[in-house]
Amino acid sequence: xxxxxYFRWVxxxxxxxxxxLSSCFTERQNEGAQLYAAHxxxxxxxxxxGLERLIPGVAAADYVARxxxxxxxxxxxxxxxxxxxxxIEYNQVMPGHExxxxxxxxxxxxxxxxxxxxxxxxxTIREASDLLGRCNGSDGQ
Amino acid sequence: xxxxxxxxAGLLTAGTVAGLGLLLAGCSPSADTPGQPERLPVLGLKxxxxxxxxxxxxxxxxxxxxxxxxxxxxxxxTFAGKVYVTDFFFATCPSICPKMQSELLRVYKAFEGNPNVxxxxxxxxxxxxxxxxxxxYAERLGIQDASRWHFATAAHDTIFxxxxxxxxxxxxxxxxxxxxxxxxxxxxxxxxRRVRGVYDGMVKEEVDRLIQELPLLLKEEAAAKPTAAx
Numbered sequence: 024x025x026x027x028x029y030f031r032w033v034x035x036x037x038x039x040x041x042x043x044l045s046s047c048f049t050e051r052q053n054e055g056a057q058l059y060a061a062h063x064x065x066x067x068x069x070x071x072x073g074l075e076r077l078i079p080g081v082a083a084a085d086y087v088a089r090x091x092x093x094x095x096x097x098x099x100x101x102x103x104x105x106x107x108x109x110x111i112e113y114n115q116v117m118p119g120h121e122x123x124x125x126x127x128x129x130x131x132x133x134x135x136x137x138x139x140x141x142x143x144x145x146x147t148i149r150e151a152s153d154l155l156g157r158c159n160g161s162d163g164q
Numbered sequence: 165x166x167x168x169x170x171x172x173a174g175l176l177t178a179g180t181v182a183g184l185g186l187l188l189a190g191c192s193p194s195a196d197t198p199g200q201p202e203r204l205p206v207l208g209l210k211x212x213x214x215x216x217x218x219x220x221x222x223x224x225x226x227x228x229x230x231x232x233x234x235x236x237x238x239x240x241x242t243f244a245g246k247v248y249v250t251d252f253f254f255a256t257c258p259s260i261c262p263k264m265q266s267e268l269l270r271v272y273k274a275f276e277g278n279p280n281v282x283x284x285x286x287x288x289x290x291x292x293x294x295x296x297x298x299x300x301y302a303e304r305l306g307i308q309d310a311s312r313w314h315f316a317t318a319a320h321d322t323i324f325x326x327x328x329x330x331x332x333x334x335x336x337x338x339x340x341x342x343x344x345x346x347x348x349x350x351x352x353x354x355x356x357r358r359v360r361g362v363y364d365g366m367v368k369e370e371v372d373r374l375i376q377e378l379p380l381l382l383k384e385e386a387a388a389k390p391t392a393a394x
Contacts, residue, residue, distance in 0.1 A: 065262060066263070068266070074265070075304060075306045077301065113304075
């Protein structure tokens with residue numbers, strides 16, 4: 024094998040390694056953003072902007088900070104009835120998400136609490152599970 | 165707005181390909197759709213028996229009688245001489261509706277200045293979506309002018325039959341969230357009650373295509389009007 028042939032294998036190897044590593048890291052790291060896109064974006068907007076006075080935004084939302092301890096159960100069980108976000112009253116039905124694990128809810132909420140103008144304390148999985156216990160919503164996973 | 169459409173229409177009637185290019189570029193600078201037709205097709209199903217061998221066009225939208233968010237009766241006559249975009253939703257829909265209605269709102273805003281373009285959203289949950297519920301929904305969406313965007317209700321059978329005519333799937337399905345299965349289809353309807361385009365209201369690119377194609381229909385309608393008046 025000539026030098027050029029050897030070099031080609033090194034390049035291919037390095038490329039494969041890069042691919043392998045990136046798939047290890049990025050997916051898990053972005054799980055919160057991906058879960059948001061899959062479960063929340065259709066109503067709350069792809070940038071968390073909400074929809075007029077129909078659906079509250081979650082970006083730069085006072086509700087996200089003030090009701091930090093209630094959010095895990097809201098994601099798990101959904102909610103209905105009026106609520107006020109950034110001074111505007113909304114009144115829609117939000118469906119629950121029994122299909123998400125405790126750790127997925129943690130990652131999802133940590134994404135929200137630290138993005139789009141929200142600068143709040145993230146949750147540990149243990150804390151989120153404890154908070155979910157209040158509504159019998161913890162699956163222990 | 166209208167003047168600019170007419171100006172663009174003038175370029176088109178000059179028969180220049182460059183004119184079409186300008187029109188497209190004017191609507192959406194990012195979209196590249198060289199294959200866009202100059203005239204929109206007539207879509208739909210033909211269930212009625214042909215009246216002659218030449219009668220091959222799809223059935224027109226049937227006569228309808230609905231009630232809008234102001235409690236006013238709306239019929240085909242409400243849309244006479246206009247084009248309209250229609251969809252099917254319900255106020256408590258937790259899945260696709262908010263996304264779909266935010267996309268339709270984008271179309272509404274693009275043609276807000278043109279009184280020849282109307283919008284018609286049908287509720288598929290008339291049991292819950294009373295007139296006050298529809299009015300609240302419309303106002304929360306920011307629609308103050310009910311004569312431009314009707315949020316309409318009628319008996320279930322009426323709505324579901326209309327959904328088929330507008331080439332949208334809508335049915336009761338207890339297994340899905342909200343209790344109704346429906347697609348997010350937008351249908352573009354001309355002044356002769358014919359469907360001229362269907363678009364997936366959940367896909368931004370499809371809604372962009374609607375925003376690009378709607379002026380083609382307006383141009384066709386404007387060209388047909390003097391003939392119809394004679």
